[in-house]
Amino acid sequence: MVTPVQPYAARKRYACPGCNGFIEPGEGHLVVVPDDYPDLRRHWHRACWFLEQRRRHGR
Template sequence: MGRKHRRRDDESRPLGPTVASRTVETHADGDWIVQRTTGSAATKPYRCPGCDHEIPPATPHIVAYAADDPQGLEHRRHWHTPCWNARDRRLPGRGR
């Protein structure tokens, strides 16, 4: 039986051409790695955790994950840009 390539835990997946830029933003809940994706690079739908609505394919949006999370890329979330920008102003416990 042939060997299968298995990614080691300390290896991360390549981000590919979908990443326009990557920055670190500081918010009330810590530092976040934030990536802005272009509409042409977004090829499938995602669910925004800010409003719980779908982000359709070909929509520019934000991909973010906690800077101190060792599995950052595994825990990344896709946000509508306005939802990400408003996240510090939302009431505690309100998901939308």
């Protein structure tokens, strides 16, 4: 499950697993929760998640 986070809702700094960088407070991004592992929430840059999807699905 992927949930967009609006800039105003981003109040903390998060680590992005896609680029090992940080998502700064106030930056819009995505929260990704695996259906099977609801505890494994991850915050991603939009661009990083997009690239990850392409990687997973090949090409």
